[in-house]
Amino acid sequence: MATKDADGFEPLFNGVDLTGWFVTPRNYGDMWPGGPPVLEVYSDYFPADYNEHAAQNPARWTVEDGAIVGRQEPPGSGWGGYVNTDKKYGDFELMFEANPDWPADTGIMLRKIGNDFAGIQVLLDHRKSGAIGGFYGNGISSFHAIPFSIDAVYDGNGKAVGLREDDPSTSIEPFTQAKRDMLTHACTFEEFVAAWKFEGWNEFRIRVVGAKPAITVWINGLKVAAIDMATLKAPNYDADRVAAHLGREGHIAFEVHDTDKVLGPGRWGRDAACRWRNVRIKEL
Numbered sequence: 105m106a107t108k109d110a111d112g113f114e115p116l117f118n119g120v121d122l123t124g125w126f127v128t129p130r131n132y133g134d135m136w137p138g139g140p141p142v143l144e145v146y147s148d149y150f151p152a153d154y155n156e157h158a159a160q161n162p163a164r165w166t167v168e169d170g171a172i173v174g175r176q177e178p179p180g181s182g183w184g185g186y187v188n189t190d191k192k193y194g195d196f197e198l199m200f201e202a203n204p205d206w207p208a209d210t211g212i213m214l215r216k217i218g219n220d221f222a223g224i225q226v227l228l229d230h231r232k233s234g235a236i237g238g239f240y241g242n243g244i245s246s247f248h249a250i251p252f253s254i255d256a257v258y259d260g261n262g263k264a265v266g267l268r269e270d271d272p273s274t275s276i277e278p279f280t281q282a283k284r285d286m287l288t289h290a291c292t293f294e295e296f297v298a299a300w301k302f303e304g305w306n307e308f309r310i311r312v313v314g315a316k317p318a319i320t321v322w323i324n325g326l327k328v329a330a331i332d333m334a335t336l337k338a339p340n341y342d343a344d345r346v347a348a349h350l351g352r353e354g355h356i357a358f359e360v361h362d363t364d365k366v367l368g369p370g371r372w373g374r375d376a377a378c379r380w381r382n383v384r385i386k387e388l
Contacts, residue, residue, distance in 0.1 A: 109384070113199060116189060116356070117383040119170040124191070129162040130184035130362050131155040133220050136245040136340045137349040149364050158183055163360035171203075171381035174210065174360040180374035184362035188216060192353040195313045195388040201305040205376040206256055206264040207231030207369075209361035213242065214312055214319065215354030223354060224333070226310055226321055228378070232256065232370055233276040237296070237321045237328030238287070244346045247338035249286035251329050252293040253279040266302045269293045276367060286338060289320070289330035299326040305381070313388060316347045356385075 108114045116124065132142035132155060143150050151157075163185030164177035176183055193215075204210055209229045216223030222243030227235045227250065238250030253270035272278055284290050300306060300323065309322040316334035320327065334343055358380055363371045 108386075112386045113197070113384040114386070115384050116198075117172060117380070119167070119381070121167055122165060122172070122187065125165075125172075125187050125189060127162050127165055128186050128188060128219055128357075129155075129158040129160075130186060130221060130359070131158045131219075133222055133243050136241075136243065137342070137345045139245075139340060142243075149366070158185075158362070161185070168379075171379040172358065172383070173377050173379050174358060175375075175377045176360060176363075176372055180369065182363040182372075184360045184372070186213065186216070186221075186357040186359055188213075188218065188355040188357040192351075192355055193312075193385065193387065194353040195317075196311075197386045197388065198310045198312070198356060198383075199308065199385070200383040201307050201381050202228060202378065203303075203305045203381075204228060204230040204378040205373060206302075207234075207371060207373050208376040208378045209234060209367075209371045210378040211240070211359045211361075212308070212310065213355070213357035213359060214310070215317070215350045216357045217243075217350065218355055223350065223357070224317070224319065225359070226308075226319070229254075230378075231367070231372075233270050233278075235279075236300070237291075237323055238283075239319065239329065239331050241338070241341065241346075244349065245338055245341035247286060247336065247341055248277075248283050249329070249331055249336070249338075250279065250283045251287060251290035252284075252296065253277065254293075264302075267297050267300060276370075286331065286336060287329050288318075288332050289327060291326060291328050295326060296323070296328060299324040307382075315352055316343050
């Protein structure tokens, strides 16, 4: 059994290999439990046989310098995937450090179904018009509950060197007050950017409690966002149906996103990667 630290956390990742984890492709199921298939709704964005091709390209997952590293495979191919915990978890606190390139649209899946994309996603959309620390409903209504949207600050050579708030006039996915109102807590962009370490390691703490869970996200000690899945109001979201669909426990997973006709390489750069280390959990 893994040794717990003084705060009751035990490692989920041994820092050497992916023992205790399994890889799945980023395929698509239904928009919400009992709803239409994603590939039918977005037939202009994805071919009908998308899932067949995705199964052959589940992203590339390696361990480098004590960190789990996720990349598209082949580089720039547009295919994504997940690395999932073997074990399922219900109520817990999860801690890890993340270091994403720009652009890299990734996330942390909670109560994920093993071979499906369905679950509650904590967003780490480190790209234009992305959001960090908010939530997305993968396969459970596609709700987008976020405190703000981001873009990059570039130097004279066109290199991203920091973050700024997304400009509504050029946004790809405009931020709205309705997205913020889905949250039970939301920090300001100014608070967030003061805490975030661009091109550095950022410590996440995620607390998940309840059958229809209340979820809270802290980044570098800042309480960024919280949501209550029991009281959430969003189009096509049914708390009872979602709770029954996901179950009381599910996998935890890290994501490499695919690309699409809207964002293309702006969603995931050709040679981009995201890195996770010091992954540990305390079951509640």
